[in-house]
Amino acid sequence: MISRGERLANYAILTVFAAFALFPILTVLLAALGLGESPGSGPVANFASAWEIGQFGTYLRTSLGVSAFVVVVSVLLSIMSGYAFGTMRFRGQSALFYLFLLGIMMPSEAIAVPLYFDLRTLGLTDTFWSVALPQVAMSVAFGTFWMRAYFRASSRAIVEAARIDGASVWRTLWQVLVPPARPAIVTLTLLIFMWTWNEFLIPLIMVTSESLRTAPLGLAFFQGQYTSDFTLLAAGSVIVATPVVIFYLFLQRHFIRGLLQGAVRE
Amino acid sequence: MIRSRSSFARARAGHPPGEPRRVAYLYLLPAFVVYAAFLLYPIGRAVQLSLFHWDGLSLGTWAGLDNYAAIVADEGLRDAFGHALVLIGFFAVGPLVIGLLLATILNHAKVRGLGFFRTVVFLPQVVAMVVVAVAWRRVYSADGTLNDLLGAVGLDWLARGWLGDYTFALPAVGVVGTWFETGLVTVLLLAGMSKIPIELYEAARLDGAGPVREFFAVTLPSVRGEIAVALTLTVIAALRTFDLVYITTEGGPGNSTSVPSYEVYHRAFELGQVGSAAAIGVTLTVVIFAISFVINRFADRSIT
Numbered sequence: 001m002i003s004r005g006e007r008l009a010n011y012a013i014l015t016v017f018a019a020f021a022l023f024p025i026l027t028v029l030l031a032a033l034g035l036g037e038s039p040g041s042g043p044v045a046n047f048a049s050a051w052e053i054g055q056f057g058t059y060l061r062t063s064l065g066v067s068a069f070v071v072v073v074s075v076l077l078s079i080m081s082g083y084a085f086g087t088m089r090f091r092g093q094s095a096l097f098y099l100f101l102l103g104i105m106m107p108s109e110a111i112a113v114p115l116y117f118d119l120r121t122l123g124l125t126d127t128f129w130s131v132a133l134p135q136v137a138m139s140v141a142f143g144t145f146w147m148r149a150y151f152r153a154s155s156r157a158i159v160e161a162a163r164i165d166g167a168s169v170w171r172t173l174w175q176v177l178v179p180p181a182r183p184a185i186v187t188l189t190l191l192i193f194m195w196t197w198n199e200f201l202i203p204l205i206m207v208t209s210e211s212l213r214t215a216p217l218g219l220a221f222f223q224g225q226y227t228s229d230f231t232l233l234a235a236g237s238v239i240v241a242t243p244v245v246i247f248y249l250f251l252q253r254h255f256i257r258g259l260l261q262g263a264v265r266e
Numbered sequence: 267m268i269r270s271r272s273s274f275a276r277a278r279a280g281h282p283p284g285e286p287r288r289v290a291y292l293y294l295l296p297a298f299v300v301y302a303a304f305l306l307y308p309i310g311r312a313v314q315l316s317l318f319h320w321d322g323l324s325l326g327t328w329a330g331l332d333n334y335a336a337i338v339a340d341e342g343l344r345d346a347f348g349h350a351l352v353l354i355g356f357f358a359v360g361p362l363v364i365g366l367l368l369a370t371i372l373n374h375a376k377v378r379g380l381g382f383f384r385t386v387v388f389l390p391q392v393v394a395m396v397v398v399a400v401a402w403r404r405v406y407s408a409d410g411t412l413n414d415l416l417g418a419v420g421l422d423w424l425a426r427g428w429l430g431d432y433t434f435a436l437p438a439v440g441v442v443g444t445w446f447e448t449g450l451v452t453v454l455l456l457a458g459m460s461k462i463p464i465e466l467y468e469a470a471r472l473d474g475a476g477p478v479r480e481f482f483a484v485t486l487p488s489v490r491g492e493i494a495v496a497l498t499l500t501v502i503a504a505l506r507t508f509d510l511v512y513i514t515t516e517g518g519p520g521n522s523t524s525v526p527s528y529e530v531y532h533r534a535f536e537l538g539q540v541g542s543a544a545a546i547g548v549t550l551t552v553v554i555f556a557i558s559f560v561i562n563r564f565a566d567r568s569i570t
Contacts, residue, residue, distance in 0.1 A: 014371060021387045021390060021449060024404075024445070028400065081293060081297035081298070084294045088285060090286065100297075107550055109527040112531075113312060114312045114315055136300050200396055200508070216395075219397065220509075240397055244394070
């Protein structure tokens with residue numbers, strides 16, 4: 001039913017936008033691989049010198065540690081709180097839920113300032129905890145909302161049956177409800193991993209020692225020092241972006257689908 | 267099981283599902299403790315700090331609402347909020363228009379390579395904003411890719427250092443936002459459109475509707491919910507642009523690209539005006555709540 005002209009126009013528009021979306025990313029990727037820049041420098045040399053000069057090994061280690069902690073703790077806590085909100089009734093339920101809901105929209109800019117000064121008083125700035133715990137709090141707000149929506153939709157009959165069989169509340173959660181929730185939990189894990197890995201403001205203000213810099217923070221400082229050498233900067237950028245991009249490319253089907261179901265469900 | 271029977275009765279009466287259970291508090295407790303300590307308490311403290319003049323070191327002095335009044339009175343701050351409004355155009359309105367076009371094409375034309383295209387346009391969302399900012403700095407620099415492109419098509423006279431230009435720096439930052447958010451919006455809208463029953467389109471065609479009328483009569487009303495979600499996410503992103511501005515322009519040249527979230531950082535940690543920074547943060551939070559509320563109210567009402 002679609003004319004040849006319309007079809008060609010469609011492909012033209014899509015191609016233009018795909019090019020627009022890829023163009024800045026390719027600029028960095030090509031420079032990092034040593035193409036189109038100074039001849040003689042190969043990709044291996046670029047990455048090796050960025051790794052060494054930029055200390056990206058240290059930054060990646062910090063980022064991995066922070067992300068692993070935030071993801072594991074937030075997902076566990078969100079499953080438990082989502083379970084309470086989604087399958088039980090208790091006094092103050094809706095008030096508490098709205099309280100959590102506020103946290104989803106709360107900009108980190110608003111809480112970062114008082115958090116910094118209070119944590120400084122407690123001597124906790126420039127520690128792993130000052131970077132990780134605020135991010136757990138933000139992720140838990142979203143995760144609670146996400147898991148509640150999932151558990152509410154999951155079958156009442158299954159929970160009832162588990163109860164009649166004598167399963168405890170705890171076992172009902174982990175052995176009955178969680179296994180079929182795997183897709184929802186995978187999407188939540190990826191989202192929290194992505195947000196934590198890419199977070200910038202919290203590590204920027206909380207951390208002064210180099211060993212605690214996360215990868216994006218390390219890149220920002222590296223950029224301040226090596227603005228002239230774009231090849232090196234590009235290699236650093238690729239190192240910082242790669243872990244999340246790999247996850248995304250591997251799981252993008254499930255990821256996008258899960259994201260959409262969660263976003264439009266309520 | 268008397269309990270389960272009563273729960274069915276409640277379900278019929280329209281109550282939320284679930285048994286009345288005290289144990290719920292135990293399941294909520296760990297999440298709530300972290301949430302309260304690292305989010306609720308700090309926002310309360312932000313409100314408190316915003317009522318003082320404080321440099322972060324010595325004793326603060328009571329300011330009342332001075333810090334809030336300054337947001338209206340101080341030209342630099344007023345500009346910062348104005349810039350945020352401009353960025354909403356680039357981050358939210360632009361991607362919505364482009365996303366509607368792209369999603370309509372993708373939904374309708376059964377193009378090959380749909381999966382590839384969806385993956386590619388969503389990719390910017392996944393890359394750390396710091397990396398995005400580094401890439402675009404390169405594109406915009408005086409000897410950068412954008413100027414090379416302009417030279418290649420004979421528009422050399424347009425070439426400039428885009429991020430250092432008083433007129434063009436803010437739009438240049440905005441375009442990065444359009445680039446960043448378009449994929450997210452497209453994917454969201456595409457999901458909404460794929461749920462529209464094909465009969466609706468056939469009916470519209472039978473009524474003699476062209477592609478344009480079909481879009482306004484069938485497609486657009488069907489994706490109101492997705493539009494609301496997309497706008498909420500992108501408007502919040504526009505209002506919270508910190509890392510992009512911090513890396514690309516640091517608010518400059520002059521204060522032509524300064525935005526509220528950048529002012530929060532700048533004032534609290536570079537100028538030692540903690541009270542003022544807190545007031546901007548609180549105001550930003552209120553604005554975000556208000557806008558999300560209005561968008562979702564609007565979407566709810568137009569659905570029913």
